[in-house]
Amino acid sequence: MTQQQRRQPQQDLVATSTPPVARAAFFDQERSSQVRILAGAQVQDMALGGQTVAEARSLAGTVFAVDPSAQAFVDGRRVSDEHVLANGQELEFVKRTGEKGAHRPLERDPDPGPDPDRDMDIAEVLAALRAGRTLQLPLRPRARARRVPAPEERRVGDDPTVGRAERAGDASQPDRRVRPIRGLSLEVTGDELVWKRGARGGGRAKVHDLAASLADVGSTRDRWLVSPRGVRLMVERDEGDVVGVVIEMEPGPRQVGWISETSERPCGAGTRYAVRRLSFPWVVLVVVFESGELTDLQQAFYRTQPLGSAGDPLYYSNLLNCMPSTHGLEAKLCLRKMPGRLADLTWEERINSVTEHFWEASFNRSADIDEHKSFYWSGGEVDARLADVTAWERATTAEPYFALGLPWRQAPFSIGETLERMLDEVAPRPQIERVEDLVTALQRRQRGA
Amino acid sequence: MIPEVFPAMVHAVFPVVSKDEHFVPLDVSARYVIAANGIFLEQRTPFFAAAVRVDRVAGMRVEGLEPHAEWLELALPPLDSDYVAQAVSFFRTVYQRWGGEAILLLFRERPEGERPARWALDAPPQLMSGQWHADGFHAAMRLAYGSCDKPGPAYVRAGSIHSHGAGAAYHSDTDVQDEVGGAGLHITVGRVDAALPEFAASFVVGETRFTVPVEDVLAPLEAPRDPPPHWLPRVAPATGHVRPALPAGGVPRCA
Numbered sequence: 001m002t003q004q005q006r007r008q009p010q011q012d013l014v015a016t017s018t019p020p021v022a023r024a025a026f027f028d029q030e031r032s033s034q035v036r037i038l039a040g041a042q043v044q045d046m047a048l049g050g051q052t053v054a055e056a057r058s059l060a061g062t063v064f065a066v067d068p069s070a071q072a073f074v075d076g077r078r079v080s081d082e083h084v085l086a087n088g089q090e091l092e093f094v095k096r097t098g099e100k101g102a103h104r105p106l107e108r109d110p111d112p113g114p115d116p117d118r119d120m121d122i123a124e125v126l127a128a129l130r131a132g133r134t135l136q137l138p139l140r141p142r143a144r145a146r147r148v149p150a151p152e153e154r155r156v157g158d159d160p161t162v163g164r165a166e167r168a169g170d171a172s173q174p175d176r177r178v179r180p181i182r183g184l185s186l187e188v189t190g191d192e193l194v195w196k197r198g199a200r201g202g203g204r205a206k207v208h209d210l211a212a213s214l215a216d217v218g219s220t221r222d223r224w225l226v227s228p229r230g231v232r233l234m235v236e237r238d239e240g241d242v243v244g245v246v247i248e249m250e251p252g253p254r255q256v257g258w259i260s261e262t263s264e265r266p267c268g269a270g271t272r273y274a275v276r277r278l279s280f281p282w283v284v285l286v287v288v289f290e291s292g293e294l295t296d297l298q299q300a301f302y303r304t305q306p307l308g309s310a311g312d313p314l315y316y317s318n319l320l321n322c323m324p325s326t327h328g329l330e331a332k333l334c335l336r337k338m339p340g341r342l343a344d345l346t347w348e349e350r351i352n353s354v355t356e357h358f359w360e361a362s363f364n365r366s367a368d369i370d371e372h373k374s375f376y377w378s379g380g381e382v383d384a385r386l387a388d389v390t391a392w393e394r395a396t397t398a399e400p401y402f403a404l405g406l407p408w409r410q411a412p413f414s415i416g417e418t419l420e421r422m423l424d425e426v427a428p429r430p431q432i433e434r435v436e437d438l439v440t441a442l443q444r445r446q447r448g449a
Numbered sequence: 450m451i452p453e454v455f456p457a458m459v460h461a462v463f464p465v466v467s468k469d470e471h472f473v474p475l476d477v478s479a480r481y482v483i484a485a486n487g488i489f490l491e492q493r494t495p496f497f498a499a500a501v502r503v504d505r506v507a508g509m510r511v512e513g514l515e516p517h518a519e520w521l522e523l524a525l526p527p528l529d530s531d532y533v534a535q536a537v538s539f540f541r542t543v544y545q546r547w548g549g550e551a552i553l554l555l556f557r558e559r560p561e562g563e564r565p566a567r568w569a570l571d572a573p574p575q576l577m578s579g580q581w582h583a584d585g586f587h588a589a590m591r592l593a594y595g596s597c598d599k600p601g602p603a604y605v606r607a608g609s610i611h612s613h614g615a616g617a618a619y620h621s622d623t624d625v626q627d628e629v630g631g632a633g634l635h636i637t638v639g640r641v642d643a644a645l646p647e648f649a650a651s652f653v654v655g656e657t658r659f660t661v662p663v664e665d666v667l668a669p670l671e672a673p674r675d676p677p678p679h680w681l682p683r684v685a686p687a688t689g690h691v692r693p694a695l696p697a698g699g700v701p702r703c704a
Binding site for chain 1: 463478479490492494495496497503550552557559587589590591592593594595596602605606607608609611613614616617619621622623624626627629630631632633634653654655656
C-alpha cells in the first residue's frame with residue numbers, strides 16, 4: 001500500500017471544522033494556493049493563498065516555533081500582519097533581535113516537566129480520526145522558551161564616553177546658590193529645631209530630619225572613593241575609618257587548591273591538597289575593614305546573577321572554610337592566614353589581596369574538625385553534582401557554567417542588610433535624634449578635621 | 450482532555466500518518482506522524498530533512514503503533530574554510546579589543562539549477578554588555594544583536610556563529626533560548642585567544658536541537674584571513690545589562 005493510498009482514510013476523518021476549500025486544497029494537492037514559508041533554514045510550501053500574514057504567523061509559530069515578534073517579508077518587501085497572501089508568493093519571517101552569551105538568562109521558564117494539561121491520549125486521537133470527529137492536535141511546541149524581552153532603548157547615561165556636561169548642555173547648569181534671607185535664624189532644642197524669619201514667621205522640624213537632609217546633600221570630593229575593580233559597593237562609617245566593601249567575582253570554571261579526599265589531616269602541616277577545576281556562580285564577598293585592615297568580619301555568598309540593587313538576595317555557598325559563625329555571621333569566610341599588612345596598600349591593592357587570597361589559598365577542613373560546619377557538606381542537598389568535590393569537578397568538565405543554574409539556598413538577609421549588620425558590629429551608625437547627638441557629631445567632625 | 454485547539458487550517462496543509470505496519474519513510478515535503486510515543490513533524494527542505502517531536506505523550510503506549518524517533522539529515526556542505534578563518538579572526542579581534550563575545554549570521558543560498566549554492570556571513574549590529582574600569586571595558590558574558598539583511602534574494606538566514614571569548618565552546622541556556630525557532634545551523638566558538646579555538650555545533654529544528662559533528666559543518670581552519678572591514682564597526686560595548694535592542698543610529702545596520 002502506498003503512502004498516498006494509506007493517507008486517504010485518515011484524510012476523510014480529518015478536520016470536520018476545516019473550511020471545505022482549504023481541505024480541497026490539500027487533498028487535491030492544488031498548487032495554485034501555495035505560499036512558500038521561510039523561517040531561517042525552514043522552507044515549506046503551504047496552502048495559505050488568501051490568508052493573512054497574521055494567520056500565517058500563527059501557523060508558523062505553532063508548527064515551526066517561529067518567534068511571534070519576527071518581521072514578515074513578502075517577496076522581499078516588509079508587510080504588515082493584515083497583508084493578504086497571494087498564490088505563489090514567498091513569505092519570510094525574520095527574527096529582529098536576539099541575545100547570546102555564556103550566561104544564564106535572567107528569566108527562564110521552569111522545566112515544564114510532564115504537564116497533564118498538555119499530554120494527550122494517543123488512543124483518543126486515533127479514535128477521533130476514525131470516528132470522523134474534528135482532530136484537535138495539541139501540536140503547539142512544547143516547553144516554549146520565554147521570548148526575549150521587548151526592545152528597550154539604550155540610555156544616554158550608559159555611554160561613558162559622554163560627559164555629564166555634554167549630556168546636560170554646558171550652559172544649562174543652574175546657579176544653585178541660595179540668596180541670603182535677612183533675619184533668618186535657627187534654634188535647636190531637644191529633638192526639635194525651629195527657624196524664624198523675623199516678622200514673616202518660620203517653621204519647625206525634627207533633628208533627625210535635619211540629619212537626613214544633610215546626608216542627602218552628599219559628601220564632598222575629598223571623601224569620594226573610586227571603587228576598585230570588582231567592587232560593587234563601598235560604604236563608610238566612623239569618618240571613613242571603617243569601610244564595608246562588597247566584592248563581586250564573575251562566574252565560571254576556576255582552578256582552585258582543594259584538600260585531597262585522601263588527606264588524613266584536615267588542615268595544617270601534612271595536609272595534602274589537589275588542584276581542582278570547579279564551576280562557580282557569581283561569588284560575592286562582603287568584607288569590613290577598619291583602618292585599612294581586616295576586622296575578621298567577612299562573608300562569602302553565591303549569586304546566579306550580578307548584583308543590581310542593595311535589596312538583592314544572597315545565597316549560601318558550598319565552600320569549605322565558610323560557615324555560620326557564633327557571633328551572628330551567616331556565612332563567615334576564614335581569611336585568618338592572609339599574609340601581610342593591608343593598611344599600607346591602596347584600595348585597589350587591598351581588594352586584590354583579598355580576592356587573590358580567596359582563590360589562591362587552598363580550601364581545607366579547618367572548619368570541620370569536630371563536626372561538618374562548612375557549607376561544603378550541604379552541597380549535595382542543592383544538587384547531586386555537588387555531593388563531593390570529585391562530582392563537582394566532573395560536572396564542571398561537562399558543563400563549565402552549570403553552577404549558575406543551581407537552586408542555591410537563600411540566605412536570610414539581602415546584600416544591603418548583610419553589609420549594614422556587619423558595619424554595625426564595628427561602627428554602629430549614630431542616630432541623630434536630639435541636639436546632643438548633633439553637637440556630638442559636630443565635635444567629632446571638628447576633632448577629625 | 451485535549452487541551453488546545455490546533456488551528457484547523459493545519460489539517461489542510463500537512464497530512465497525518467500513523468506509525469503502523471503501513472508506515473513508509475518520508476515521501477512528501479512535510480507530514481505529521483502519530484506514533485506510540487508521541488506526535489512528530491517530519492519534513493524535507495532544501496537544507497535538511499528531519500523528524501522532530503512536537504508533543505510528548507507521557508508514559509503512553511498504544512497497541513498497534515510503533516514508536517518513532519527524532520532524526521536529522523543535513524543537506525548542507527561544510528562552511529568554507531575561508532569563512533571559518535574570517536569568523537575566527539573577527540572573534541579574536543573583538544576579544545582582544547573588548548574582552549567580549551561577538552556574533553555573525555550565516556546565510557545559505559537556495560540551490561537553483563546546476564549552479565552551486567553558496568554560503569555567506571555577515572555581522573549584524575551588536576552590543577556587548579559590561580563595565581568600564583580604569584583599564585578599559587570589561588565585557589560580561591552577554592551580547593544583544595539585531596537583524597541583518599540577506600546578501601541576496603536567493604539566500605536564507607541559515608543560522609549563526611558566535612563566540613564565547615576565552616571561555617569554552619558550548620551552547621549556553623541563553624544561546625539555546627535564542628535559537629528556538631531559528632531553524633538552522635548554530636555554532637559556538639570558544640577559546641578564541643588560543644591558537645586552535647574550540648567549536649561546538651547544533652542544528653535546530655523548531656524547538657529540537659541536534660548536536661552535529663563539527664567536521665560535518667565546518668571546513669578545517671587553515672590560513673588566517675582578515676574579516677571584512679565593515680564587520681568590526683558593527684560591534685559596540687555598552688554598560689549594564691543590554692537587552693536586545695539597538696540604539697537608533699548608534700550602531701550602523703547592515704547595508
